[in-house]
Amino acid sequence: MEKFLLFVIAASALLGISSFAECAFYFVYDQKTWTEAQSYCEEKFNGLAPINNMEDVEILNNHGNLSKMLALDGNNLAWIGLRKDMSIFVWSDIEFYEDDNTMFRNWKSGEPNNFHGIESCVIMRDDGLWNDYPCDSTLNSVCYERVSGSTVNFVFIDQKMNFTEAQTFCREQYTDLVSITTSSDNEKIKQLLPPGSPAWIGLFRGYWELLNGSKSTFMYWSEWQPDTEKNCSAANFQNSGKWEYSNCDTRMSFICNTPVLKQVVRVKLARSSSLDLNDPAVLEDLLKKLKQKLKDQGVSEDFSLSWRKQPDGKIFYKEEEEAMKTTS
Known part of the structure; x- marks a missing residue:
């Protein structure tokens, strides 16, 4: 040259x-709810921190002061900039759902209606139609087991559990709660249900997205499970910064997204x-x-x-x- x-x-x-700055994030060791933390970060910085990749996770793990968090209230969590969109349904075994409108659905007329605002999980009735339903109800369920490639077996579980318990059971004993993507599969599962015995399927409300509305394929959850009472996200710094569902009113430390200075x-x-x-x-x-x-x-x-x-x-x-x- x-x-x-x-x-x-x-x-x-x-x-x-x-x-x-030394890192693209700013830790605030002050106890705030998720909404209060977001307001603070919007006023002072660029909002709560979005976590887009493992490089971001490593930066947070290297800069977070776990001892300081624990000294404040014994909490090892810090709010991050991820929120749940309760208007979108996702399948239990699919973490990223880009286009909900193109997927197979078999709702009963008038459903889903989120009656009393507490119906965030989905059942199949014995006529094969679907309802949204309270997740803490105890019902039978349908698991699926992947045999090879796209070949799966559907298994009716004659044991009363709430949605989370059913999901955990299916993941431990089979593959997951059943996902239904075709009318033929829906008919096969319908045939498994005894008369008058609705069952959990693997559909539930709650799509996680970044605060700016963009959808990210990167997920770093401690475990993937729905929780209708916990719609905000926090990083657990006693678990490699992995994310957890948390009650939005819990007061904890938080992480702001620092602005980039340009000249x-x-x-x-x-x-x-x-x-x-x-x-x-x-x-x-x-x-x-x-x-x-x-x-x-x-x-x-x-x-x-x-x-x-x-x-x-x-x-x-x-x-x-x-x-x-x-x-x-």
Whole structure:
């Protein structure tokens, strides 16, 4: 790569500098409910922290002060920026549900109606139609067992359990509570039910999404289970930062999403040859050298550099071009 000199007037471009705190998250060791924590983080920062990948989890595990949390109230949990959308039904064995509207459903007329606001789990009636139903009711259930590939067996469980108990039983003894994706499977399961004996199937309310409304495929739950009384999420720092359902009114520490500080500066370069300053390889090499120069001048390593493109797609302009662009 050809040698270049920095900050000498010849050609110019806009360089974006994004600087970060030591980590992208800010722990607050103050006891607040989930709603209070979210309001605090929105006012001071960028809302409660979204956790998008294992790198985020590792950052949180490295920076969370578990001793401080435990000293406050013995709680090892901290609120994070994930909420449950109770308008969407998901299957027990599917953690990520992108398009609920395209899936097979066999609701009884007028269902689901969430009667009295407490019907978050789903049963199949002996006529094969579905109702939403209170999750703490004790009923029979239908499990499924994966035999090989797409081949599964449906198993009627003649034992009264609430939804969570049925789900746990099916996961321990078989594969999971049954998911029903076709009318033919629905008919097979209907034939298993004794007259007057409705049973749990694996459908329940509660789709988890990031606070900005985006849907993430990344999940890091301690265990995947529905809980109609606990609709907020927290990271457990005695369990590798894994997520848990928590009552939204519980007071605990929380994690805010810190804003990224951005600055745009004009860079002027002198070149000694016909080097193409809009060549991607050249631009990448320039960024590396600029970053090293900033480090040598004492700037913290916690920053990134990027070029800002002009409307015509160019990054660099010769000095005379810049003058013409400014006056036109």
